[in-house]
Amino acid sequence: MQHDDPLLLGGRAFASRLLIGTGKFADANVMIRAVQAAGAQLVTVALRRFDRDRPHDNMVEPLLALKNVTLMPNTSGARTAAEAVRAAHIARDLCGSLFIKVEIHPNPHHLLPDAIETYEAARILARDGFVVMPYIPADPVLARRLEEAGCASVMPLGSAIGSGQGLATSELLRLIIRDARIPVIVDAGLRSPAQAAAAMEMGCAAVLVNTAIAIAGDPPAMAGAFAQAVQAGRTAFHAGIMAAGSEASATSPLTAFLHPQGGPVPANQSNRRLPNIEPQNHEINLA
Amino acid sequence: MQVTVNGETCETQAVFVAELVREHVATQARVAVVLNDAVLPAAACAATRLAEGDRIELLTFAGGG
Numbered sequence: 001m002q003h004d005d006p007l008l009l010g011g012r013a014f015a016s017r018l019l020i021g022t023g024k025f026a027d028a029n030v031m032i033r034a035v036q037a038a039g040a041q042l043v044t045v046a047l048r049r050f051d052r053d054r055p056h057d058n059m060v061e062p063l064l065a066l067k068n069v070t071l072m073p074n075t076s077g078a079r080t081a082a083e084a085v086r087a088a089h090i091a092r093d094l095c096g097s098l099f100i101k102v103e104i105h106p107n108p109h110h111l112l113p114d115a116i117e118t119y120e121a122a123r124i125l126a127r128d129g130f131v132v133m134p135y136i137p138a139d140p141v142l143a144r145r146l147e148e149a150g151c152a153s154v155m156p157l158g159s160a161i162g163s164g165q166g167l168a169t170s171e172l173l174r175l176i177i178r179d180a181r182i183p184v185i186v187d188a189g190l191r192s193p194a195q196a197a198a199a200m201e202m203g204c205a206a207v208l209v210n211t212a213i214a215i216a217g218d219p220p221a222m223a224g225a226f227a228q229a230v231q232a233g234r235t236a237f238h239a240g241i242m243a244a245g246s247e248a249s250a251t252s253p254l255t256a257f258l259h260p261q262g263g264p265v266p267a268n269q270s271n272r273r274l275p276n277i278e279p280q281n282h283e284i285n286l287a
Numbered sequence: 288m289q290v291t292v293n294g295e296t297c298e299t300q301a302v303f304v305a306e307l308v309r310e311h312v313a314t315q316a317r318v319a320v321v322l323n324d325a326v327l328p329a330a331a332c333a334a335t336r337l338a339e340g341d342r343i344e345l346l347t348f349a350g351g352g
Contacts, residue, residue: 021350022351022352023351023352024352025350031350045348045350045351046352047319047347047348047349047351048347048348049294049344049345049346049347050293050311050318050345050346050347052311052312052313058314058347058348059348059349059350060347071348074351074352076351089326090319090326090346091319091348093319093326093329094318094319094346094347094348095348161352208352211352
């Protein structure tokens with residue numbers, strides 16, 4: 001299924017639906033092994049001042065040496081649309097990638113995106129030919145406006161960056177997914193592979209994970225686990241997930257051959273909590 | 288002359304921006320140059336003269352989500 005179901009972004013087709021952020025890893029080597037274990041093809045990096053005391057702390061060259069990895073620089077640190085636009089152009093000059101994760105969060109306490117500045121930056125960058133991937137609050141109206149402005153995807157938050165609170169915005173995410181004609185990528189807040197699978201089962205096109213992998217005891221192993229969960233969730237989404245019901249529905253035939261007289265249910269079964277009723281069986285007993 | 292590099296004032300003998308970059312970046316690391324708040328394309332660094340009091344930002348990539 002995965003081979004026939006690529007993630008389409010910016011005119012490119014990606015087999016992997018797990019995007020990885022590169023912050024908080026113990027070192028570049030662990031980060032690279034996690035990216036490889038995940039099979040990730042879109043990887044975020046951030047801009048920062050060159051540190052002459054740490055000249056070899058280079059994230060980009062080893063990433064670019066990986067086949068199939070496309071860099072998606074972010075604009076983290078920008079507080080206004082103008083700063084984000086400038087960061088995007090600098091990042092493009094540095095790595096040649098047109099992918100840009102627009103990320104404008106002025107408040108370090110909650111790191112929630114500034115919707116107004118984000119929209120303005122995304123609009124300008126889309127016009128400038130970037131593949132724009134804005135990190136946004138889970139707002140269906142904003143998501144639609146960004147789609148109309150030419151964004152390649154929207155990346156609503158599941159919960160606050162690094163919080164591990166999972167899909168706190170799930171009902172709003174459903175509304176965004178229902179109406180979007182561009183890929184919806186849940187970014188931020190996912191703590192576990194189960195939460196990534198749940199996002200994919202809802203119909204998210206992909207998820208972006210950083211902290212949950214980077215600070216795991218074994219980051220490459222956790223990256224692999226997330227990749228499996230994302231694939232499972234995607235396959236389940238396509239396979240058609242059953243609706244939840246309020247009553248049991250037997251999976252084994254409840255024919256009455258053990259009590260042919262239609263007598264009472266044996267005492268050792270009377271304490272079953274779920275009603276164990278099948279219409280056909282019901283009719284036989286009534287007859 | 289005196290310029291500001293990444294927020295720190297420093298004395299330099301460099302005449303062109305590219306020379307200043309080489310003073311600060313000894314490795315082959317990819318570094319972007321912002322001169323007085325304007326992005327300076329790599330190709331322009333060799334021909335752009337420094338002026339007293341210029342503010343230069345040298346930027347590179349780091350881990351980020």
